[in-house]
Amino acid sequence: MIQLLSDTRYLMIRALRETARQPALEIGNVFIPFFFFAVTVGAIGHVAGRAFAVDNYTAFQLPVAVLQAIAGASGTAGFGTVTDIERGYFDKLLLTPTNRFSLVLGRLASDGVRTMALTLLIVVVGLIFGSGMKSGPFGVIVLVIMGGAFGLSYSGIGMALALKTGSAQAAQLGFLVFFPLVFLSPAFAPKEVFAPWLRTLATINPVTYIVQGMRDLVLSGWDIGSLVGAFASIAGLGIFTMTLVLLALRSRTA
Amino acid sequence: MPAIAAEALAKHFTPEIRAVDGISLSIDEGTIFGFLGANGSGKTTTVRMLTTLMRPTGGHAEVLGFDVVRSPGEVRKRIGVALQEAGLDDIQTGREMLTLQSRLNHLRAADIPDRVNHLLHVVDLDDSADRRVKTYSGGMRRRLDLAAALVHRPKVVFLDEPTTGLDPISRDAIWRYVADLNKNDGVTFFLTTQYLEEADRLAGDVAIMDAGRIVAQGSPSDLKASIGTDVVSLQIEGGADELARAEQAVRRLGGIEDVRIIDDAVIVYVREGSSAIAKLVLLLDEASLRAREVTLKRPTLDDVFLQKTGHHLEAEESASRPPAKPDRGAES
Ligand SMILES: Nc1ncnc2c1ncn2[C@@H]1O[C@H](COP(=O)(O)OP(=O)(O)OP(=O)(O)O)[C@@H](O)[C@H]1O
Ligand SMILES: [Mg+2]
Numbered sequence: 001m002i003q004l005l006s007d008t009r010y011l012m013i014r015a016l017r018e019t020a021r022q023p024a025l026e027i028g029n030v031f032i033p034f035f036f037f038a039v040t041v042g043a044i045g046h047v048a049g050r051a052f053a054v055d056n057y058t059a060f061q062l063p064v065a066v067l068q069a070i071a072g073a074s075g076t077a078g079f080g081t082v083t084d085i086e087r088g089y090f091d092k093l094l095l096t097p098t099n100r101f102s103l104v105l106g107r108l109a110s111d112g113v114r115t116m117a118l119t120l121l122i123v124v125v126g127l128i129f130g131s132g133m134k135s136g137p138f139g140v141i142v143l144v145i146m147g148g149a150f151g152l153s154y155s156g157i158g159m160a161l162a163l164k165t166g167s168a169q170a171a172q173l174g175f176l177v178f179f180p181l182v183f184l185s186p187a188f189a190p191k192e193v194f195a196p197w198l199r200t201l202a203t204i205n206p207v208t209y210i211v212q213g214m215r216d217l218v219l220s221g222w223d224i225g226s227l228v229g230a231f232a233s234i235a236g237l238g239i240f241t242m243t244l245v246l247l248a249l250r251s252r253t254a
Numbered sequence: 255m256p257a258i259a260a261e262a263l264a265k266h267f268t269p270e271i272r273a274v275d276g277i278s279l280s281i282d283e284g285t286i287f288g289f290l291g292a293n294g295s296g297k298t299t300t301v302r303m304l305t306t307l308m309r310p311t312g313g314h315a316e317v318l319g320f321d322v323v324r325s326p327g328e329v330r331k332r333i334g335v336a337l338q339e340a341g342l343d344d345i346q347t348g349r350e351m352l353t354l355q356s357r358l359n360h361l362r363a364a365d366i367p368d369r370v371n372h373l374l375h376v377v378d379l380d381d382s383a384d385r386r387v388k389t390y391s392g393g394m395r396r397r398l399d400l401a402a403a404l405v406h407r408p409k410v411v412f413l414d415e416p417t418t419g420l421d422p423i424s425r426d427a428i429w430r431y432v433a434d435l436n437k438n439d440g441v442t443f444f445l446t447t448q449y450l451e452e453a454d455r456l457a458g459d460v461a462i463m464d465a466g467r468i469v470a471q472g473s474p475s476d477l478k479a480s481i482g483t484d485v486v487s488l489q490i491e492g493g494a495d496e497l498a499r500a501e502q503a504v505r506r507l508g509g510i511e512d513v514r515i516i517d518d519a520v521i522v523y524v525r526e527g528s529s530a531i532a533k534l535v536l537l538l539d540e541a542s543l544r545a546r547e548v549t550l551k552r553p554t555l556d557d558v559f560l561q562k563t564g565h566h567l568e569a570e571e572s573a574s575r576p577p578a579k580p581d582r583g584a585e586s
Contacts, residue, residue, distance in 0.1 A: 003360065010357045018345045021386075088341025091307060092402065096358040097331045 004105075007098045011106020015080060016113060025076075026114075033069035033122065037061060040188070041129075052189050056219065059131040062122065063214035064187045066143075067207065069118040070151045071178035076114065077107035078158025078171035085166050100253060104163070104245055108155050115151025119144045126218070134221040142227070143217050149234045150210060154178075156241025163248035181207040206233035255319050257283040257410050257442040258304060264312035265299050273299040275466035276313060281444065281459070283318075283409070286436050288457030288474075289446040290559065292567055295463040297446040298338050301414045304444065305335045317410055331359075334403035338414040338446075340395045344388035348379055348398050351387060352405060359406035373401040376431065393424035400431065410442045411435070417452060425452075432456060448567055450555040460555070464563040474555055481553040481561060483511045484527025486534060488520045489547040496543055503541040504534055516560065523561075 019026065041058050049057035081104065084090040093103050123133070123140055133139050158174035165171075184198065185207040191199055202208045213230020216223045258281040265274040274296040281287045291297045302308035304315055306326035314321065320328040343351055352370045361369060374383045377397035382390065390398065396416060403411055413432070417425040433456060435441040447453055453460045454474050461471040470477055490500045500520045501513055507530060512523040524530045527550045538545055559567055 007358055010354055014343075014346065014350075014354055017350075021345055084343070087344070088337060088339045089343045090341070091337055092335075092341040092355070093358065094307060095305060095330055095333075095335050096355070097327055097360065098358045 004099045004102050007102035008105045008109060011093075011102060012109040012113070015077070015107045015110030018080065019076065019110070019114060026073075029069060029073040029118065030121070032072055033065045033118075034125065036068060037065035037122070037125075040064075048189070052193055054190070056130070056132065058126060058129055059218045060215065061188075062126045062131045062218050063211050064182070065122050065126075066119050066147055066214060067150070067182060067187070067211065068178075069122060070115045070147060070154055071175055071182075073115050073118055074111045074151045074155035075158045075172050075174050077104075077111045077155040078160075078162035078174060079168060080107055081159060081162040082166060082168045082171050085162075094253060100249055101246070104159055104249060108152050108159060108245075111155035112148040112152035116144050116148035119147030131218055133218055135217045139217040139222070143214055146210070146214060146230060146234065149231070149238070153234055153238035153241050156238070156245045160241065160244035160248040163245065163252045166252075181205060184208075185211050187211055206237050209233040255283075256280045256316075257285075258287070258315070258317055258444060260304070260313065260315040262313035263300070263303060263310055263315050265296075265303060265308065266311045272466050274303070274310075277461075277463075277466075277468045278313075279461065279468075279471075281442065283442050284436070284440045285458045286432065286443040286445060286456050288453030288460035289444065289463065290448070290450065290453050290460055290555075290567070291446070291463030292448065292563075292565070296466040297463060298414055300463075301335075301337070301412050301444070301446060305333060305412055306330055331406075332409055334406070334408035334411040336396075336399045336403040336411075336413050336416060338418075340399035342387045342390075342395055342399060342402075345386060347384050347386055348374065348390070348401075349383040351398065352401055355402045356405045361406060369405060373404060376404075377401045378427065393420050393427075396420060396424065396428065400428065404435075407439075408441070410444070412444045414446050415448065416445065418448060429456060450559065450567060454555050462559055462562055469562040470558060477555065477558045478553045481523065481557055483523040483525050483553070484530075485551055485553050485557050486522040486524060486527050486531060487547075487549045487551075488522065488534060488538065488545045489518055490520060490538075491544045491546050499541055500538060500543050500545075503537045503543065506537055507533055512561070514560070514564075516566070521560070 041061055045057040049055065054060045081090065084093070123143060127133060135142070154174070157177055158171045161173055162171035184201045184205050186202060191202055191208070194202060209229040210233050213226045216226040258279060260277060260279040262276045262278060263274060264272070264276045266272045277300065289297055289300065299308065303310045304317060304322060306322050306329050309323060316322065317329045318332050322329050346354070349370055352373060353366055356366045356369060374380050377400060379394060379397060379401070382394060387395070387398065400416065416428050420428070429452070432443055432445070436443060445456065457474065459471070459473055460477070461468045488500065488504070490496050497515050497518065497520065501515055504510070504520060504522055505513055510522060510524050514521045522534065531548060531550055535545060535548065556566065
């Protein structure tokens with residue numbers, strides 16, 4: 001177990017170093033969420049806030065920007081793995097006595113760390129533009145951890161596709177899953193204004209609870225129920241994606 | 255206990271594609287084993303099975319007594335592997351890559367910097383150690399790959415075509431590392447190659463692969479001796495017709511072991527080759543045929559390869575061939 005964690009740590013550091021050396025690849029991951037954040041708040045923030053009885057639509061949208069950033073940034077683990085496979089470096093890693101799971105967990109953890117950094121960045125920008133943070137500095141920490149945990153879980157989708165197909169295009173498909181998940185959640189408007197069918201779908205969508213948990217931290221302060229909901233949803237998603245990763249890993253190394 | 259043992263080892267990708275079709279091997283510890291074969295003969299597939307990267311579809315294999323399918327972890331701890339396509343990480347530096355490799359092989363953290371420095375020195379990469387691998391030349395990549403295979407002092411090392419595409423200097427360097435490690439540390443090497451000279455020089459034993467099967471196995475000198483004759487090559491002027499007539503003509507000479515047509519030459523396996531040459535040329539002359547070039551040599555591994563598989567090893571032409579045995583040749 002200790003071996004698994006220390007091997008994972010070394011592989012995570014390697015993946016982070018790779019990111020640090022290819023900063024251009026991060027430009028899109030930073031730019032896109034900020035672009036939509038600014039446009040959404042700027043274009044409809046005023047009317048939407050009034051229409052949905054939301055006092056601070058900037059704060060209301062902050063979690064959406066965070067999720068969007070994570071969905072974009074957490075394709076890197078899968079993409080990097082495809083590159084490793086194509087270069088034959090993955091074989092070299094497989095030939096070490098390292099636990100197989102460490103080989104993928106290292107990259108997933110690196111995505112977790114990157115999404116924590118992006119979450120923090122978005123929160124800081126949000127604060128500058130008046131989103132506020134009702135739960136205070138400790139809330140920022142919880143929000144960042146939530147972002148990292150979601151990032152790690154979410155990157156499992158791209159990783160499973162990468163291992164299964166060995167194709168870079170497939171590894172990027174993880175991003176597509178994000179759109180239905182986010183539009184079937186109260187990302188842009190509160191659930192109360194939804195049509196009944198949409199409300200039902202939103203209720204079974206884990207992203208709903210993650211958005212809600214993040215949003216409560218920003219907008220209304222500490223709400224244990226909502227936090228538990230968010231972390232439970234992330235854990236559920238994580239268990240699901242890690243199962244996919246393990247199955248894909250087995251099919252590759254058999 | 256042999257270092258590597260295989261019995262009826264097979265990999266059939268499909269019922270038709272029998273990449274490896276039941277091979278048996280027993281390789282002693284402390285030896286260098288040369289695994290010779292042309293493109294597509296099944297060398298890499300064999301290496302991938304023996305190193306736990308690929309599951310056999312038939313037979314068994316053990317490395318240092320551990321079954322490659324049942325105890326892959328135990329095998330991996332004890333082997334070093336440099337695959338045909340040097341699998342490197344372009345974005346790390348050479349030093350970083352070797353350090354990570356050492357950590358994943360669970361070396362003691364305190365020993366790693368020294369070990370990495372030592373290996374960088376051994377493969378002459380001290381000066382480039384802190385450059386990204388992306389900037390390395392083909393020869394440097396091979397050497398780094400070899401170093402990566404050695405971090406944990408494996409007792410058995412698999413090298414899949416370690417010198418293909420390298421210039422003679424880089425090739426000599428790799429040969430030197432292999433020979434030194436084998437001599438000083440008793441490391442067993444399983445070395446695949448398309449270069450007969452490489453096998454001849456390094457390997458105590460060789461196996462010749464052809465279409466997934468081992469067609470000959472033994473020490474290079476035994477294999478050469480097994481031909482038992484000299485080899486006279488007659489390059490005939492003209493086309494297929496003349497070649498066929500030439501073959502008929504030379505068969506009239508007594509004491510011939512075998513005659514084959516390879517490319518534009520008639521190859522005659524005969525005892526006392528030097529005294530046979532004049533008679534062979536005379537026989538050609540009687541049939542109104544001319545030989546453009548006549549050579550006589552002791553059998554080489556190439557001749558063994560030719561005799562067992564019916565074709566040359568293509569890559570041999572481009573290999574560096576320092577003066578091997580002097581040809582006792584004669585121009586006609
Ligand atoms: N994954 C695969 N699926 C199907 N066929 C394969 C696969 N890998 C190899 N083969 C086939 O198996 C045969 C042996 O291939 P292998 O790579 O072992 O040859 P090799 O001796 O290493 O050749 P080379 O000198 O070109 O490296 C070839 O016909 C190849 O096309
Ligand atoms: Mg090969």
